Amino acid sequence: MTDHHSDIDSVSGKSTTGHEWDGIKELNTPLPRWWVISFYITIVWAVAYWIVYPAWPLISSNTTGMFGYSSRADVAVELANLEKIRGDKMVALGAASLADIEKDPALLALARAKGKTVFGDNCAPCHGSGAAGAKGYPNLNDDDWLWGGTLDQIMQTIQFGARSGHAKTHEGQMLAFGKDGVLKGDEIVTVANYVRSLAGLPIRNGFDAAKGEKIFAENCVACHGDGGKGNPEMGAPNLTDKIWLYGSDEASLIETISQGRAGVMPAWEGRLDPATIKAMAVYVHSLGGGK
């Protein structure tokens, strides 16, 4: 570098940096001292921060800092506090009866919020995030319930499940009439069409209604009841309504009758605490279909 300490701009009387572009020279306007000092302080601060707080990633861990501070531990403390606050409210929820929860706006709001979260974690994989269900997994928003749609019935189903292996589980299944050789192929087609006729669905030409009714009376009434209205005690669905868990077309019905159906709902007792199960029952009931 050239020596320009004596290079003074004639107009302003200021010294220049000696940098020149097309005849224009840059004036030397030094930073204020306090600014420079503040800048150095921030550098010192940054270095101190590296030492005091966890900062540098290592191969399998990171530097822990002087006082072992951890933001994860902070979160854990906050979550514990939250649980403490929620604890009292959940106790109140556990103590209230199901019907009372739905009547109390505060408890209802809590149960719905809690229920929604727990539903998302545990139930959504089968029933869908909004409980809209899928083939073989009931839609919980509608008013059709295999095992009953009152608050108590919903809670019982959540607690013990269906065909879950729990001692108090709902039992009963759709038998495999075809596979087990109870009904022959043409009888299955006939009864399938009879079932469609119960629901007011179009039926196959040349369908023998009397034969269908006879087969239905001999094989199906025991669970589905006279006229196919269903029976929540057995988990036997109502065959006269518009809601079909496994489909209402002829092929689906033939498959159902031949192969049987026995979907499993796990028991949640023991996996979720009683207050949470209560919250979930209220949540499911409040989706709109509850009886």
Next chain:
Amino acid sequence: MNKTVNPKDLTSDDHNGPLYAAQKKVYPQSVSGTFRRIKWSLMAVCLGVYYFLPFVRWNRGISAPSQAVLIDLPNSRFYFFFIELWPQEVYYFTGLLIVAAVVLFLMNSVGGRIWCGYLCPQTVWTDLFYAVERLVEGDRRERMKKDKSSDPLKLERISEIVLKHSIWLMIAWWTGGAWVLYFNDAPTLVKELVTFQGPMIAYVWIGILTATTYLLAGYMREQVCTYMCPWPRIQAALTDEWALNVTYRYDRGEKRTSVKKAAELRALGEQVGDCVDCYQCVAVCPTGIDIRNGPQMECIQCGLCIDACDNVMTKIGRPKRLIGYDNDINIQRRQEGKAPIYRIVRPRTIGYSAIIAAIGGFMIYTLATRSLLDVNVLHDRNPVAVKLSDGSIRNAYTVRLLNKSGYDRIIAIDANGPANATIHVIGVDSVTPDRPMIVIPRDSTSELRLLVTAPAENNPEKSVPVRFHVTDIGLGEVASATDNFVSP
């Protein structure tokens, strides 16, 4: 900056030029006059409002705080006299900030840096701290002498220094103290603070603001305006040739001559300038510049040099306003011997005023007509629609009712959508069929799950609009929201 700088004077041992410049301490001299009086008055008003506003009471009944201006963070409410704002109404603040910015633009296009010179907190508190300094340590010359003196400190001088910093710290402490009062009931908080039972966060904020006030007004002073504040740069880009700025009149002032010499020359009929080079304008300047060097970045246009010069002109019997508010056009015109012209009303100022009036008017209109009852509706996304066992279609909505008033309301909900549709709110047994009624407590919101069911025989099209009306059955106030009813 304004003065000729000899590189050797600067703090550096680098022969390529200094790396940093030392702060030159400014010793503004006391002055009296029109602009000084304006500054004192504005200071009294600004500080008075700031320090005492939290103590002003405003009766809102038993259910709401009775402090006129209160930022209630825990309950997410802002109270300003008769106005109560909720967090979702933050756009009023956005509007206020826009109006404030345009008011600054307008002030700038009319009178230059009026904000900087008279109203900016940095100016107001620095001015107050300077006043304390003058009161305790004496005026410019005395302070300069005391600072330069290399004599060992005597008790008198030590007590002066201690007194000055004590007063400064008290003002700074009161500044921080007043700040926290805007966030809590002022009388209660004051009582808690003095009995050391206040919340920790209040003490922390008082501490922070005491420190910043003491530092910014006691030490940083003009450095804040020159190096830290963006406004001087912005206003430099906004200004035009009609804006009034504190200006030295070259045509009258030059050539500078001593009083005695000027009198002699005038007697001989020669042209001489009015400026007697007394440096009073420099002595009173709080940023330490010489206004006679023309418009400068450091100048906050406080007008104190005008007062100083006017006093001198009066004494020597020459016309006042050798330094005064003037615009760039007139600097040119005066040198050409033409009469000065001023234009306050011009497209720029009209434009700014129009923007202020438009935004301000719109805000006042929306504030005056805003409803204290509101409803938001959110359609269920999964499932969008549910088929029931009898073939009817049901849609579910999350409805949020907002009661911004100070009284509980009984609300009835109606839905106008698909033909013969029924509505039901979870947890509410309708007394009137299809008209659920809900109580919303004052100053709160209620979230409800609402079901609309269209019967099978008239299943609607793929999607039809549905309009929700919520009616306060006591007062008849109505709020509505529109959504869609969807069929699978």
